[in-house]
Amino acid sequence: MNLNKHLARLLPLVWLACAGGAGAADEVRIGAPLALTGSLADAGKKQQAAFALWQERVNAQGGIQVGARKLPVKLVSYDYQSDERRAQQLAEKLITQDKVDLMTAPFGSGHAKVVAGVAERYGMPIVAVSSSEPVHNQGYRNLFGTLAPSVGLVDAMIGHFKQNLPALKRVAVLGRDDVFPRIMATTLEKQAPAAGLEVVYSALYPVGSMDHSAALTSLKAARPDWIYVTGYTQDLILVRKQMADLGISAPVVTMITGPAYREFVDGLGPLAEGVTSATWWHWSQNNTGDDVFGSTAAFTEAIRARTGGDPDYVHASSAAALIVLQKAIEAAGSTDRDAVRAQLAKMDVQTFYGRIKFRADGMNDNRELPIIQVQSGKPVVLYPAAMAQGRLQAIGQ
Amino acid sequence: METYIQIIANGLMLGALYACIAVGFSLVWGVLNVINMLHGSFIVLGGYLAFFAWAQLGVSPFVMLFVVAAALFLLGFLIQYGAINRVVSKPVLLTLTLTFGLDLILYNFMNVVFEATPRRITLDLGSLGIGEVMLPYDRLLAMLLALAMTGILYWVLRSSRIGRAIVAVRMDRDAAALMGIRVNKVYAITFGISAMMAGACGALMAVVYPITTNTTGLLLGKAFTICVIGGLGSVPGALVGGLALGLIESFAGTWLGAQYAILIGSLLMLTLLMVRPTGLIGKRGYE
Numbered sequence: 001m002n003l004n005k006h007l008a009r010l011l012p013l014v015w016l017a018c019a020g021g022a023g024a025a026d027e028v029r030i031g032a033p034l035a036l037t038g039s040l041a042d043a044g045k046k047q048q049a050a051f052a053l054w055q056e057r058v059n060a061q062g063g064i065q066v067g068a069r070k071l072p073v074k075l076v077s078y079d080y081q082s083d084e085r086r087a088q089q090l091a092e093k094l095i096t097q098d099k100v101d102l103m104t105a106p107f108g109s110g111h112a113k114v115v116a117g118v119a120e121r122y123g124m125p126i127v128a129v130s131s132s133e134p135v136h137n138q139g140y141r142n143l144f145g146t147l148a149p150s151v152g153l154v155d156a157m158i159g160h161f162k163q164n165l166p167a168l169k170r171v172a173v174l175g176r177d178d179v180f181p182r183i184m185a186t187t188l189e190k191q192a193p194a195a196g197l198e199v200v201y202s203a204l205y206p207v208g209s210m211d212h213s214a215a216l217t218s219l220k221a222a223r224p225d226w227i228y229v230t231g232y233t234q235d236l237i238l239v240r241k242q243m244a245d246l247g248i249s250a251p252v253v254t255m256i257t258g259p260a261y262r263e264f265v266d267g268l269g270p271l272a273e274g275v276t277s278a279t280w281w282h283w284s285q286n287n288t289g290d291d292v293f294g295s296t297a298a299f300t301e302a303i304r305a306r307t308g309g310d311p312d313y314v315h316a317s318s319a320a321a322l323i324v325l326q327k328a329i330e331a332a333g334s335t336d337r338d339a340v341r342a343q344l345a346k347m348d349v350q351t352f353y354g355r356i357k358f359r360a361d362g363m364n365d366n367r368e369l370p371i372i373q374v375q376s377g378k379p380v381v382l383y384p385a386a387m388a389q390g391r392l393q394a395i396g397q
Numbered sequence: 398m399e400t401y402i403q404i405i406a407n408g409l410m411l412g413a414l415y416a417c418i419a420v421g422f423s424l425v426w427g428v429l430n431v432i433n434m435l436h437g438s439f440i441v442l443g444g445y446l447a448f449f450a451w452a453q454l455g456v457s458p459f460v461m462l463f464v465v466a467a468a469l470f471l472l473g474f475l476i477q478y479g480a481i482n483r484v485v486s487k488p489v490l491l492t493l494t495l496t497f498g499l500d501l502i503l504y505n506f507m508n509v510v511f512e513a514t515p516r517r518i519t520l521d522l523g524s525l526g527i528g529e530v531m532l533p534y535d536r537l538l539a540m541l542l543a544l545a546m547t548g549i550l551y552w553v554l555r556s557s558r559i560g561r562a563i564v565a566v567r568m569d570r571d572a573a574a575l576m577g578i579r580v581n582k583v584y585a586i587t588f589g590i591s592a593m594m595a596g597a598c599g600a601l602m603a604v605v606y607p608i609t610t611n612t613t614g615l616l617l618g619k620a621f622t623i624c625v626i627g628g629l630g631s632v633p634g635a636l637v638g639g640l641a642l643g644l645i646e647s648f649a650g651t652w653l654g655a656q657y658a659i660l661i662g663s664l665l666m667l668t669l670l671m672v673r674p675t676g677l678i679g680k681r682g683y684e
Binding site: 209234237 | 648650659
C-alpha cells in the first residue's frame with residue numbers, strides 16, 4: 001500500500017521528465033556564447049538583438065523544416081562577460097551539457113578563434129559572425145564565417161581612393177596589435193606599393209595604450225596624405241581626438257572600422273566628419289533573398305523597430321549566420337553534424353545580407369564590400385556605384 | 398628641435414594625467430596599507446557621472462567635477478566605514494580580496510546600468526599652439542588639476558588637523574588611537590579623499606578619453622605601476638612617478654615605436670623594484 005502511495009507521488013515527476021525529454025528532441029537547439037557584459041558588450045548586444053529577431057520570425061512561421069517536420073528553434077545562450085576563458089568553458093558546456101545541435105561564435109576574431117577551437121574538438125559546425133583570416137587559417141573543418149576576407153576591404157579602398165584622388169602618394173599606417181586590427185594594418189602595408197602608394201610610416205600600438213601622441217608626432221613628421229588607423233572604437237576615438245589636438249590632418253583619414261559604428265560618430269561629434277572606412281554591409285544595400293527577412297530594407301526596419309537605431313554590419317552578419325544554419329539544416333533534412341557541415345560547405349545563397357558562399361577556409365567569398373565616409377554626421381556609402389549615396393570628399397578641401 | 402619639445406610636452410601632459418590617476422591610489426596604499434582594487438572603477442564611475450550630467454542635463458564637466466568629487470568622497474567614506482574598516486588591520490591579502498570583490502560588484506553594476514559603449518564628452522577645447530608645438534587645453538587642465546590635487550593633499554597632510562591625524566595613523570595606528578584619534582574615522586576620510594580624487598580625475602578624463610568599463614583594469618594597472626616607480630605611500634611620489642612614466646613612454650613611443658612604449662615603462666618598474674625598491678622618492682623602511 002505504502003509502495004503504491006510513493007509510486008503515485010512519483011508519477012507526475014516521471015511524466016514531467018518524459019515530457020522534458022520529448023520536448024528537447026522536438027526543437028532545434030542552437031548554442032550562442034554572447035558577450036553581454038564587459039568590453040565587447042556593445043557588439044554582444046547587437047548580436048543578441050539580431051538573433052532574437054531571427055528566432056521570433058522563424059518560430060512565427062512554425063520553425064525550421066527538418067525533413068518532414070517543422071521544429072521550433074531554441075537559442076541557448078550565455079553571457080561570457082567578454083572573458084576568453086569563460087567563452088571557452090561555456091562553449092564546452094553548450095556542447096556537452098546543453099547538447100546543442102549547432103553553434104554560433106561570439107563577436108571578435110579573438111573570441112571566435114577560441115570558441116571555434118572548442119567546436120572543432122567536438123566536430124560541431126559553427127558559424128562565426130565576425131572572424132578574420134587569422135581565425136580561418138587554423139585548418140578548422142567546422143568553422144564558417146559570414147564576413148568576407150579583410151583583403152577585400154583593403155583592395156576596395158585602395159582602388160576607390162586612388163581613382164578619386166589620384167594625387168594620393170604617401171600613406172601612414174597605425175594599427176592596434178590585436179588579431180583583426182593587425183591583419184587590416186599589415187594587409188594595407190602589403191597592398192599599398194602595388195597601387196603606387198609609399199608607406200611613409202608604419203607602427204603597431206599595444207593593447208591597453210592610453211595615449212597615441214608619441215606615435216602621432218612621428219606620423220606627423222612623415223607628412224602622409226592618407227592616414228590609415230585600425231583598432232576598436234575606443235582606440236579610434238582617442239586617436240582621432242589626439243590627431244586634432246596635435247594639428248594632424250590629411251586629405252584622407254581612414255579608421256577601420258570606426259564609422260561603421262554609431263558610437264564612433266557619437267563619441268567624436270564634429271571630429272568624425274570626413275573619416276572613411278570599409279565595412280562588410282550597410283543598411284542602404286538593396287539585397288533581396290529567400291530568408292525570414294526577405295530584403296535589406298525589411299531587416300533594417302525590423303532592427304530599427306527593435307533597437308531604435310540603424311543596424312550595422314554586426315546586426316546583419318549575426319542574422320546572416322543563423323540564416324545559413326537554417327538553410328543548411330533544411331537542405332540536410334536533419335541536424336546531423338556531418339550532414340549540416342556538408343551543406344554549409346557547398347552553400348551558395350542570396351540573402352538580405354548579400355550572397356553567402358563559403359571558401360575552402362570557411363570565409364564568405366563576397367567581394368562587393370561598401371566603403372563609407374562620415375558626411376554631415378552620418379555614414380554615407382561611396383562604393384560600390386550601385387549603392388553609392390555620395391562621392392568621396394577630401395578632408396580640408 | 399620642435400619635435401623634441403613636442404615629445405617632452407606630450408610626455409609631461411600624459412604624465413600629469415598618470416599622476417592624476419595615481420595620487421588617490423597612493424594615498425590609500427600609504428595610509429591604510431590597502432591595495433585598492435576599486436580605484437580604476439572609481440575613475441570610470443566619475444567619468445560616467447560627468448558624461449551623463451553633460452549629455453542629459455547639459456552640465457559642464459568642469460562644474461560637474463566638484464559634484465562628482467563630493468559624491469565619490471561620500472561613496473568612498475561609506476565603503477571604508479561600512480566594509481573595509483572591518484578587516485583593515487588584517488593581512489594585506491584579505492583587504493585586497495575584499496576590494497577585489499567590491500570592485501566586481503561596482504564594475505558589473507556599471508556594466509548593467511551604463512553598458513560598455515565608449516562615451517566621450519565632445520567638448521573639444523582645441524590646442525595652444527606655440528610654433529609647431531601643440532598643447533591641448535584639456536590635457537593642460539588635467540595637468541593643472543593633478544598638480545593642484547597633489548599640492549592640496551600635501552598641504553592637508555602637513556598642515557591641517559585631519560592631515561596630521563592621517564599621518565599619525567600612518568606612522569603608528571595604536572599610538573594614534575591612544576592619543577585620542579578615531580582611527581576608523583580617519584581611515585574612512587582617507588579612503589573618501591582617494592575616491593574623491595579618482596572621481597574628479599575620471600570627470601576630467603571623460604573630456605579626453607572615451608569612457609568605458611573596459612578601461613577599469615587598465616587604469617588600475619597604471620596607478621600601480623606609477624606608485625611603484627614614484628615610491629609607495631608617497632603622494633609627491635605619485636606625481637614624480639606619473640611624470641617619469643609619461644616622459645619614458647613618450648620618448649620610447651617616438652624613438653622605438655608605439656609598440657614598445659608600454660614595455661619600456663614596465664621594464665623601468667621591474668628595474669626599480671630590483672635596484673631601488675622604495676621607488677624614485679619613496680622612504681626606506683616604509684611598510
